[in-house]
Structure formats: C-alpha cells, structure tokens
Amino acid sequence: MYHYLESGLPNIWLKNGYVEQQSPYGKTIAIDDLLGLHRTIALALVEKPRKLNGAEIRFLRTEMELSQSALAGFIGVSAQSIALWEKDKSGITGPAEKLIRLIVKGHFNGNATIRRAIDVLNGLDAADHQSRLIFQEHGRKWSHAA
Numbered sequence: 001m002y003h004y005l006e007s008g009l010p011n012i013w014l015k016n017g018y019v020e021q022q023s024p025y026g027k028t029i030a031i032d033d034l035l036g037l038h039r040t041i042a043l044a045l046v047e048k049p050r051k052l053n054g055a056e057i058r059f060l061r062t063e064m065e066l067s068q069s070a071l072a073g074f075i076g077v078s079a080q081s082i083a084l085w086e087k088d089k090s091g092i093t094g095p096a097e098k099l100i101r102l103i104v105k106g107h108f109n110g111n112a113t114i115r116r117a118i119d120v121l122n123g124l125d126a127a128d129h130q131s132r133l134i135f136q137e138h139g140r141k142w143s144h145a146a
C-alpha cells in the first residue's frame with residue numbers, strides 16, 4: 001500500500017490505482033485518475049462521523065479551488081477564522097462545520113447552485129487579486145510585476 005502524504009492528509013493510504021516508477025531522481029508514483037481520487041477522498045471526509053480537522057478543512061477548500069477569504073465569505077466568517085481552523089489539529093464543530101460539509105457535498109455531487117456560488121466567489125476573489133499591486137525583485141532591482 002502507498003501512504004499518500006502528498007494529499008496533505010496523514011491518514012490516506014492507497015491499496016491500488018497507482019504505479020511506482022524509478023526516475024533519475026528516485027522513486028516516483030503515478031496515480032490513476034487523480035481528480036477522481038481527490039473527489040472520493042473529499043466525499044469520504046464529509047461523510048465521516050467525527051469532526052473535520054484543520055488539514056481536512058484545507059484539503060476540502062483547495063479541492064473546491066476556494067481561497068480562505070472566498071470560503072469565509074461563503075459561510076459567513078472571517079478569513080482569519082478559516083486560517084485558524086486550518087492550523088488547528090482539533091478541528092471545528094457547529095454550524096460552520098455542517099455548512100462546509102454541505103458545500104463540499106453539493107460541489108462534488110454537481111449541485112448547480114453551489115457550483116455557481118463557488119464560481120462567483122472565485123471571480124470576486126480573482127478581481128480582488130487583480131486590484132493589488134504586485135512587485136518582484138530581479139537582480140537586486142525591484143519592478144512592478146504585470
């Protein structure tokens with residue numbers, strides 16, 4: 001079995017569906033249908049009876065391609081709350097956790113309303129990022145990054 005640490009979750013093991021290969025850099029793993037695997041992991045996480053921990057919240061959020069601020073806007077909390085939950089190993093409970101579970105289930109089961117809401121939030125988040133001035137350093141000289 002393969003301990004799939006690349007998921008960001010410490011308790012994911014793959015029984016099959018992967019191929020081990022050697023590369024010039026050492027052993028590599030190729031996973032069949034990675035998107036399908038991540039969808040299955042996400043749905044299993046929201047169906048499990050215990051509360052979601054920080055790593056699981058981060059996994060679910062990133063699989064829906066939501067920023068911390070977009071998820072926060074979706075469930076009515078601050079982005080700082082999301083960041084704190086993601087750092088906390090003990091997890092969250094209450095209405096916020098239930099809402100995250102519902103959003104994830106709707107997203108991965110094709111609920112059009114939830115998917116449209118996620119698209120709107122991602123669009124707003126992208127617009128917010130576009131209004132930022134970003135700078136980069138090249139050869140000890142700063143310039144505006146386009």
